[in-house]
Amino acid sequence: MAITTTDPLLGRLVDGRYEIVSRLARGGMATVYLATDRRLDRDVAIKVMHPHLADGVDGAAFVSRFRREARAAARLTHPGVVAVYDQGLDGETSYLVMEYVPGTNLRRELHTEGTLTVRRTLDVLAQVLAALAAAHRKQLVHRDIKPENVLVAADPDAPQDADDADGDDRSPVRDRVKVADFGLARAVTEVTSTATGTILGTVAYLAPEVVTSGACDARTDVYAVGVLAYEMLTGVLPYAGEPPLQVAFHHVHEDFPTPSERVPWLPDDVDRLVASCTARNPGARPADAAAVLEAVERLRSTLADDVLDLRADPPARPADARTVPADDEAPGTSAAGDEGTDAVDEIPAGFFQEVSAPDRATDRLVEQPTEAWDAADGPPRRRGRVVAWTLVPLLLLGGGGVGTWWWFADGPGAWTTVPADVAGLPADDAQETLEAAGLGTTSSRAFDDEVPAGEVVTTQPAPGEPVRTDGTVEIVVSRGVQMLAVPRELVGADHGKAMAALESAGFDLSPAARVHDDEAAEGTVLGVSVPEGSRQRHDLLVRLTVSDGPAPVQVPQEVGKEKDEALADLEGLGLRVELAEPEYSEEVPDGHVMAQSPEHGSTAHRTDTVTVTLSLGPPLVDVPDVVGMRSDQARKALEKAGFQVDENAYLGGLLDTVRFQDTTGEAPKGSTVTLTVW
Template sequence: MTTTDPLLGRLVDGRYEIAARVARGGMATVYRAQDRRLDREVAIKVMHPHLADGVDGAAFVSRFRREARAAARLTHPGVVAVYDQGLDGETSYLVMEYVPGTNLRRELHEDGALTVRRALDVLAQVLAALAAAHRKQLVHRDIKPENVLVTHDGDGEHGPDDRPRGRVKVADFGLARAVTEVTSTATGTILGTVAYLAPEVITSGECDARTDIYAVGVLAYEMLTGELPHAGEPPIQVAFHHVHEDYPVPSARVDWLPAGLDALVASCTARDRTARPADAGAALTLVERLRESLPDDVLDRRAEPSTTQGTAVEGRGDEPGAGADPDELVSDPDPFDAIPTAFFQEVSAPAQQETDLLVDHPTQAWDAAAGPRPGRRRHVVAWALAAVLLLGGGGLGTWWWFADGPGAWIDVPAGVAGVPLDDAVTTLEAAGLRTTSSKAYDDHVPAGSVVTTDPAPGEPVRTDGTVDVVVSRGVEMVAVPRDLVGAEGGDARAALQEAGLTVGPAEKAYDDEAKPGTVVEVSVPEGSVQRHDTEVVLTVSDGPAPVQVPQVVGKKESEAVDDLEALGLEVTTADPEYSEDVPEGHVMKQEPEHGTTAHRTDTLTLTVSQGPPLVEVPDVVGMSTAKARKALEKAGFEVDENVYLGGILDKVRFQDVTGEAPKGSTVTVTIW
């Protein structure tokens, strides 16, 4: 039968042109599309319209967008990138990286068990991607072969058909949660890919990074043995095995597998999640150490196909990933396998921890010659017993429906957020719910109005339960600490953060007095009251400003001091020195020299000239004029002659300077 897909050829949101349908699953249909804006090939996942219908439709759309935004934060080469999400009319869609290739389910279907080397390589790549997610507090919640895409890059080992097996990428981070938070609220059931579901998810709905580790352990078992335990049994019976029995080790089916692989699977699938590796990073370390310890003859070996068991879980996944071979196109899945939560215990975990997933139907090959499988017989017996109990226990079923089943739960009414407390209490009491109240600061909801409820609007609560109403205190106001100016920058920042204020990047300023690194200014007044989200900026001293030392040698001392002090420099003088070249009272030396970089408040030392040195004046009285002049000039003096009577006797009778005098000064002699 040939059908026409109405989305083929359509332009979604005016941007994504649908080129071909890649796969169809229980949650969405995946198409290959062309992003006209960025001119690139992408995969677009269009959610089935029924998920957004009914009372819970708005909640689904909201959760779908929130989970898509969370997945878009994750960037890793081993993760299928999320590019965009939106709503085109009534069509919710998600745009992802297009990965040409297939998925691990197809590889298992074609190859059976993988070689130990290939299995460990796939585990390492999956765990590396999960480790990046776990570091960002993101949990996948639905690890299974359908969500592990195998690229066509040909870098991996070759399969039995000699075709290369490429690298792997993990798809669909967090998307199952958006669907199943709505589904589980409406049905009161746990919906899950049962073969990979951790015990704590079945019993309490709780989920964390170790839940992903459990699924990875199941994946390891399946890749090493080529099949899953309990295949063909009813989902409720498979879940019972997970909760009450230790997961089998791979050597129970493939006896030559080493104990190290058994230990890895047992560690990852421990029923007590505290015994599992804390996150994917810790599990990746175990895989890498194990791979290094195994010899090549073990690494290159694969398990032989079983003659009594078919391959585990073949066929569809909930949705194929963001890229797959077109020949993997499948039709809508059968109805979900639902496990009533009352089969185990009441699911009381918060909604954000629920991990209700779509159930993947396990299948097995059937040997016609061998007749019906034991699992099939157990299936028939189980349902026959259920029919007897149903016929004889109608009253008990009615009691369970209203005491612990779906009839015992209602959704918290909408319309209570943002309204005054009294109005919210009235609405909740009208629904038959009791209320308590608590207070919390909120930047947007006015004081006295309701911020939210616990459980939140739209989430389930028992019909006789209590809802905590969280009332706004208004915007949180914080007192700015005092004595910040003068404190060390790090101490001031810590005081502001401890007070609950946001501290912006520090600014720096030169200051002649403040020690470098200390606060000189705060952007808000100390001791004032500010909004908690006010960004406070500290101005921190960078010490005195740098200056370039000028040239003051040759200047009068007073002028030099004025010039230097104008630049913020301190001036001191050394002992004066004699100089025949620099006049007395002028600067003959400076330290540091001109052109040097100094800082304001640094001290500069000046040496001032006290003129020429003192020398002994020769006694020239009685000498002839020529001898007197020669003696004085030789001693470094200038000579001035005062001649009487024409100097007839040519004798020096008097000289005006005796003893010591500055070198170079003038001595006057009187000649007769």
């Protein structure tokens, strides 16, 4: 039979602003509705938290945490994150207003497709990781990554008919992925773990450390992303169908299986990516989503197109499994926080169906029919045995449930939170505070630039984080600012060796100052910005002054200049001068530069050597003896030898005979020989 009920929130105006139009989804934490923001005239998704979360003595604490986490999520702006617009409390209704994302979610896509191609898987992972990387940079952890929280937005410009996509899962309709529910998991987990010892979350995606200690950081999201990748590639979760506690046991005590165990043709690189994300030890995982995103991009660039386009065969599903939305679900719509059933708050398939058509304001609950025993079914004794064998496992399960409840509620598995006011206290005071809360303490010391030495920097788990009631909290005590010793003998050392010495000492370096120096070879350290051997802050940037060698100069023209002038020019530029053996020259006067090397216009460096060749003037030649010759014969002989001739004639040169010559032996070629003729 079917029972029809009316949702009291449908048609209601929340906080005088948001008109509830229809219900989109219901999950373990909240119900999501499509609403109209009357003030801004736009569609929004409004998430109304289940009333029981705000009930009881911890209700106020939940509302406070819910508001805090909503504010943190609202500060996160990224195209891949569902935007948070508003949050508030209307009477007893705690609500969160978020961006409405028309489309579907990854869970429904997996139900429809069964599995995704390698290309589609890597594309979804890249978009999810980009959103998580933005959150991790702001120290915000999602804590509940699962297909229900990965929204696949419809592209209004893309064809909506399935035939238009040609069966290609790279269709533009599926290209925009957004991540929803940042902060909600943290807010709900904090209040429920304190009140009941329950870890609220989807156990199939929970990292081992969340199960064992409640610890949670960016690597917890990385683990869930690895599980998500496995599910997209294989179409199933590795421990599907097992009770939540048994699933948690697998995560804690067994290595997560590789996708190739189900899909043998998957490359080893895909297995390595999933294995690194799902390592049981958080320290073996990538530090955050940004690191995984780099690995995904590298993997996508290395895989061949034929591998990227492969898809595993969809897994066999039970005959009654729902693979498409029911008739009264609005296909192709999703909203921020469209949740399926959580593993710890599961609603049997077929028991509950959501209504999301705007013109329908009722929910249909389907009751499973009950069958009466008939005498024809068998003798009473047989029926008694059937009832007995049915009750025994139920009693065992009930006993186990009570034991589990006691363990987590009042036993050693119960949880509390680390006091929030221990940071900044002196170490002894922090220890007293923690011990007063019933927690054991250990301590470690760490350098800190802000917290004075001897005071508490933080705790592990951090203040406000969950911890077992009989657990131990590590107090991290400040050692003050870390001071490092500057190495000695840096000046005069090679630049590379000096850098290595400073980096080994723990310093970061600013770019070196490069200067020319006539004495120090290129690459030699000339100076350090801090005294050698001194102690400096670890975050101080050290700057080295490094020689670029002698400065470049252009060689001037010195040929034809007198020796002293040429030397002054060259030495004034920092060049060294080397004098070559002088040579005779009929063109260049004695004592002047007749040649240089390098030639003028060449580029040299200070302290380089310029070789200068000076002129000795014309060469020496033998002077012909012309005494006794007629004057014209003497002139011809001297001129032939290269001399100039000058005559002094007495008595008018009466006898025309050379009586004397002023130069004999050797004389510079071209010089003048004077003859006396009479």
